[in-house]
Each structure stands twice: as C-alpha cells, then as structure tokens.
Amino acid sequence: MSADTTVRLSRPSAAVARVTLCRPDVRNAFNDEIITALTQAFRALDADDTVRVVVLAAEGPAFCAGADLHWMRRMADYTRAQNLDDAAGLAQMLRSIAGCRKPTIARVQGDAYAGGVGLVAACDLAVAVDTAQFCLSEVKLGLVPATIGPYVVRAMGPRAAQRYMLTAERFDATTAQRTGLLHEVAPAEALDAAVQALVDALLAASPQALATGKRLLHEITGAPLDAALIARTVEFIADARASDDGREGVQAFLGKRRPRWQA
Numbered sequence: 001m002s003a004d005t006t007v008r009l010s011r012p013s014a015a016v017a018r019v020t021l022c023r024p025d026v027r028n029a030f031n032d033e034i035i036t037a038l039t040q041a042f043r044a045l046d047a048d049d050t051v052r053v054v055v056l057a058a059e060g061p062a063f064c065a066g067a068d069l070h071w072m073r074r075m076a077d078y079t080r081a082q083n084l085d086d087a088a089g090l091a092q093m094l095r096s097i098a099g100c101r102k103p104t105i106a107r108v109q110g111d112a113y114a115g116g117v118g119l120v121a122a123c124d125l126a127v128a129v130d131t132a133q134f135c136l137s138e139v140k141l142g143l144v145p146a147t148i149g150p151y152v153v154r155a156m157g158p159r160a161a162q163r164y165m166l167t168a169e170r171f172d173a174t175t176a177q178r179t180g181l182l183h184e185v186a187p188a189e190a191l192d193a194a195v196q197a198l199v200d201a202l203l204a205a206s207p208q209a210l211a212t213g214k215r216l217l218h219e220i221t222g223a224p225l226d227a228a229l230i231a232r233t234v235e236f237i238a239d240a241r242a243s244d245d246g247r248e249g250v251q252a253f254l255g256k257r258r259p260r261w262q263a
Helices: 032-047 071-077 081-099 113-122 147-154 160-169 172-181 186-202 209-222 227-242 243-253
Strands: 007-013 016-021 052-059 061-065 103-106 111-115 123-129 133-137 170-172 184-186
Touching: 007 032, 007 227, 016 032, 032 081, 052 061, 052 186, 061 113, 071 081, 081 113, 103 113, 111 113, 113 123, 113 133, 113 147, 123 172, 123 186, 133 186, 147 160, 170 172, 172 184, 184 186, 209 243, 227 243
Parallel strands: 016 052, 052 103, 061 111, 103 123, 111 133, 123 184
Antiparallel strands: 007 016, 133 170
C-alpha cells in the first residue's frame, strides 16, 4: 500500500492492514496533515473488502501526544468559523476510525495524551505496553476534550471519564485497563504477541458478523431496554441467520468443518 510522510499503510498479511503514525520526532502529535491522512486511510480500508482487521500503531517512544504545538499556535488566531471547520476535521477522523466496518485494534507502544487517548478509545480493542501513561490534559490548557469525549466516555464509562477529564491527572496502563480504556496490558517484549492473539481471534470470526456486530454494539450501547430495542435485536439475529455467513457458519458447524472465512 502507499506510503505517506505522516501515516504509513502496510499489510502484515493478506487480511490485516496496519496504519502507523510516523512522526516520532513530535511524539506523533496531530496536525492538519496527519488528520487528513488518517481519515483517508481508514476510509480506504473500510472500502477494501480484502481487509478484515486494522491495527493502529505508532513509531517512536510515544503513541500520540495530542495536538501538535505549531498547529495549536495557528488555532489561537482562528475565528470561530475556522475553529468549527478545524474541529470538524478532527471529529471526522475519529468517526472514520470508530465507524470502520472492520474491527480495529490500537497497538499502544507508549504514552497517549489528549487526542491520543481519543485514538485509543475510538478503536474497538486496545492493547498497551505496561509502561504507557495516559492523560486527558485539555483542561490544563483552558480547553475541553470535546471531539474525543463520546469515544472516551464509551470506553471508560462516565464515572471514570469524569475524574480524568476534569482533573487532567496522568494514569497508568493498569488504571487504563481497569477503567475499560484498554483490554490488555503487556510488557514491551510481549506487546506484539498480545496484539496478534486478538488479530487471530478476529480472523476466526465471520467478516459479515463482525461488521453487523459493530453496528449492533453501536445501537444498543446506552439505549433504554424497551420494546423498540428488543424488536431491533430480533431484527439483527433474524437478518444474521439469513445472511450468507450465517448460513455458512451453521452449515460448517453442523458438518464439523471450517467455515469458508477460516479456510
């Protein structure tokens, strides 16, 4: 796949794509270029039927330090209209990650601050090195973690998000796992093995079911447990049973063979 000065796309295997942040000299901080590149990368991977899993990674000692200082200096002179346009770009980038039909895994090899925490939260699964530190630091700058907020609250839950969004305290990988931001924590030498274990588990599942499962999770998260929600879940399972992968999976199970997506 093509290379970019800020974001590199690669294919570790036929069904797995890796998106790597490539600005280690500035701790992979955001600017206009990296926001555009990430948005384009995830939209392209979402449309690529050969891709079944996407890993978001980074080069250098930090995963992502949030906003680039030069970008922040420019924003200080923006009008409200310019700020709205700029923030919309960041919001679309996060949505392109969270809305990707393919399951996404954040491979967090170092610290994640501010918008970097948003990147982690926007991915479906997250694995971090045990020395990684996290911080929602915006309020110290007179700002708020607004565009990343919906993803952080969904990942950490409202109570934990309240603490760390309001206090801007740093917290470690163990705390991040306890609050739900991370799914796995591993020493540096075991990080890739932990990521690969999740990749293997996802590749064993039906691509159609994973895409539908992501939509199901989006719809039921936070929804009231009422008749409308129950009816929607009935539709989901009925449609899944009638789908190509649903029929294939059941037939493979009954026939004691591998389904075609595992062949």
